[in-house]
Amino acid sequence: MSFVSLGDGSTRPTFFELVAAERLLPSLKSAVLYSLRVFVQQRPSLYALLRRGDEAFALVNLLLDRSSLYNSSATFAETLYGLRRVQQDTPGQSSSKPADLSRASQRRTLILQVALPYLFCKCNALFSHHRPQIEAPLGLTARRSLPADTPPPQGGSSSRAAASLAWLRRQALRLFLFGYPWLHAAWEGLRFGFQLLYLLDSSAFYSPELWLLGQSVVRVSGTELMEGERRKGQARQKQLQRTPSKPALLQLLQRGWLRATWAVADHTRNALILSVFGFKLLEWWYNSAEGRIAGQQKKPPPPPPNPPLPVVDGIDLPSDPGICGLCQRPRTNPAMLSISGYLFCYPCLHAHLVEHSHCPVTHISATQDDVWRLYKGE
Structure with missing residues (x-):
């Protein structure tokens, strides 16, 4: 082949x-x-x-x-x-x-x-x-x-040799x-x-x-x-x-072994190339089947979890969602605290975390790594 x-x-x-x-x-x-x-x-x-x-x-x-x-x-x-x-x-x-x-x-x-x-x-x-x-x-x-x-x-010779290695x-x-x-x-x-x-x-x-x-x-x-x-x-x-000086049974076994070896050598190449085609066919089949199953069983994403509730000692949230709860002014350079989802001005939120290390509304512990800067798209 x-x-x-x-x-x-x-x-x-x-x-x-x-x-x-x-x-x-x-x-x-x-x-x-x-x-x-x-x-x-x-x-x-x-x-x-x-x-x-x-x-x-x-x-x-x-x-x-x-x-x-x-x-x-x-x-x-x-x-x-x-x-x-x-x-x-x-x-x-x-x-x-x-x-x-x-x-x-x-x-x-x-x-x-x-x-x-x-x-x-x-x-x-x-x-x-x-x-x-x-x-x-x-x-x-x-x-x-x-x-x-x-x-x-x-140090010692053994430790020095290990360290050098x-x-x-x-x-x-x-x-x-x-x-x-x-x-x-x-x-x-x-x-x-x-x-x-x-x-x-x-x-x-x-x-x-x-x-x-x-x-x-x-x-x-x-x-x-x-x-x-x-x-x-x-x-x-x-x-x-070839007729070596061996018993007839050994000669028969030797010839059978040679024929079996030649048959394996002749057909191994064909078997290997067919295995490549079979592997590619299985790979295509399972990939397409997974795609069909994924398309049929696709479910809507789950609803987002409820946000953490404010605590009594936390700041009061303004009625206007565009007002920063820390400075009580229109929010500029917005930033979100990822652990609670509330928005503030970035300078206000940064200063609050440096001083208190928690969310202003829920008092959940937070660091600067939990702050996500937000940018308006054009």
């Missing part, structure tokens, strides 16, 4: 084919994590597996890409779109007969394809975890909220939180530049990873597909025809 287009004789894949192949793994990761969540709900004792979801998907990605690279010189996502990788020694357009990937190139590709997304995922998680702790409520700089940049104290960790965290957004922006800008050059037919490299590896992606022809299937069948037949 692959999304192969054999109508065009060009070996250069289109920009949209490469984008679709690039976005397949994130969709597959969502499907894998969703399956893990459903499985953990039935087996709560395996919650640690969900906490290691990134590592689990990296392992799945490693197995899929390893099999695809060694069999067809392409990643798992690229094989689904009828693409493969070739070695490009010099920048520019690929030659008429590009060189296939060597075993060393396949290993380098596998390491980069698995390690780079995993590292970026972990860096994003670390940055998202520490960002609320370093950002001030008003959007001030991160340095103001970070732990004090103090050198390790002098903690100080180094703070410095490393400070450096990471400062530099990671710039690094991420630079990497995304570099990727955009490579994709733009590829879209304009000015480069054979779709991404920086391909440029680092010296590889380009080409479209697989129908002849190459049939030749690959023929070679795979011949290799399997040779493996089955």
